[in-house]
Amino acid sequence: MEKLQVEGLGETMSISESYRTQDMETLTYDFAYDLNQIEIDQAFKTFTTVQKIAPIAEYAKGSVSSDLQVTGQLDNRMEPIYETMQGRGTLQSDEVALEGGPFLKKLSETLKAPSLKKQSVKDLDATFVIENGKVVTDPFDIKIDAMTANVSGWVSFEEKIDYLMKMKIPRKELGSDFNQFAEGMLAQANSFLGGNMSLGEFINMNVSIEGN
Numbered sequence: 305m306e307k308l309q310v311e312g313l314g315e316t317m318s319i320s321e322s323y324r325t326q327d328m329e330t331l332t333y334d335f336a337y338d339l340n341q342i343e344i345d346q347a348f349k350t351f352t353t354v355q356k357i358a359p360i361a362e363y364a365k366g367s368v369s370s371d372l373q374v375t376g377q378l379d380n381r382m383e384p385i386y387e388t389m390q391g392r393g394t395l396q397s398d399e400v401a402l403e404g405g406p407f408l409k410k411l412s413e414t415l416k417a418p419s420l421k422k423q424s425v426k427d428l429d430a431t432f433v434i435e436n437g438k439v440v441t442d443p444f445d446i447k448i449d450a451m452t453a454n455v456s457g458w459v460s461f462e463e464k465i466d467y468l469m470k471m472k473i474p475r476k477e478l479g480s481d482f483n484q485f486a487e488g489m490l491a492q493a494n495s496f497l498g499g500n501m502s503l504g505e506f507i508n509m510n511v512s513i514e515g516n
Contacts, residue, residue: 316340323378331378341367344400356386356461363405368397374434386461387437397428407513415509416479423448430455437461450474457513467513472506 310317317340323333347354347368348361355362374391376384402408403422412420426447433440443456451474457467475483486503494501 317342323382331380331382332375333378333384334373334375336373337371339368339370341369343367356463358459359463360402360405360407363408364400364402366397366400368395368400368428370395389434389437389461391434393432393434395428395430395432398426400425400428411511415473416482417477418479419449419477441467450477463516465513465515469511469513471509471511473509474506475503478507 305319305321308319308321310319318338320336321333323331325331344361344364344366348358348364370393372391372393374389374393376386376390377388379385401422401424408421408423412418428444428446430444431442433442438458438460440458441456443454445452445454448471452472454470455467457465459465459467475486483503486507490501490503493499
């Protein structure tokens with residue numbers, strides 16, 4: 305199939321695909337898509353691959369555009385063998401709303417900031433590669449309401465994740481408990497060093513996201 309136009313998930317999708325059966329022991333394929341303004345929650349419900357590599361999509365609303373080119377091998381049921389996938393793609397969105405889910409809940413609790421349970425991510429523009437059973441995301445910048453973050457990392461088809469968010473957070477977005485903790489640590493540093501440092505308007509923070 306070449307540039308097959310499909311109506312679905314609220315918009316048009318362009319799909320190209322081929323597979324080769326000359327060697328029945330090693331079935332191979334090429335696949336590409338070009339998606340324009342697809343609804344995220346519908347994509348999560350429809351595609352098993354999205355559920356595997358982007359489980360946070362279950363808690364996201366909004367539309368995204370994406371393209372992907374990938375090659376790999378098929379098993380004897382014509383299902384993709386994820387560990388053999390090799391490819392590259394992009395993902396863009398003007399705005400995505402995130403609410404609920406274990407990640408945002410944990411982030412909110414850790415930073416003592418209830419507002420983090422619901423976030424609006426703006427100007428998403430990410431590039432990723434698929435290799436060695438992982439989807440590896442190149443570092444990209446996002447706006448999360450009043451915060452900014454640089455995100456990079458990977459998720460594997462074995463459903464393991466390892467991401468780093470380098471966040472710049474306005475102090476007013478953080479809970480009073482967290483600010484008191486930060487001020488206490490700075491006071492100890494000033495006492496030890498004999499300095500007169502003060503907290504600025506923003507706090508820079510690295511957030512590691514690891515696990516299953």
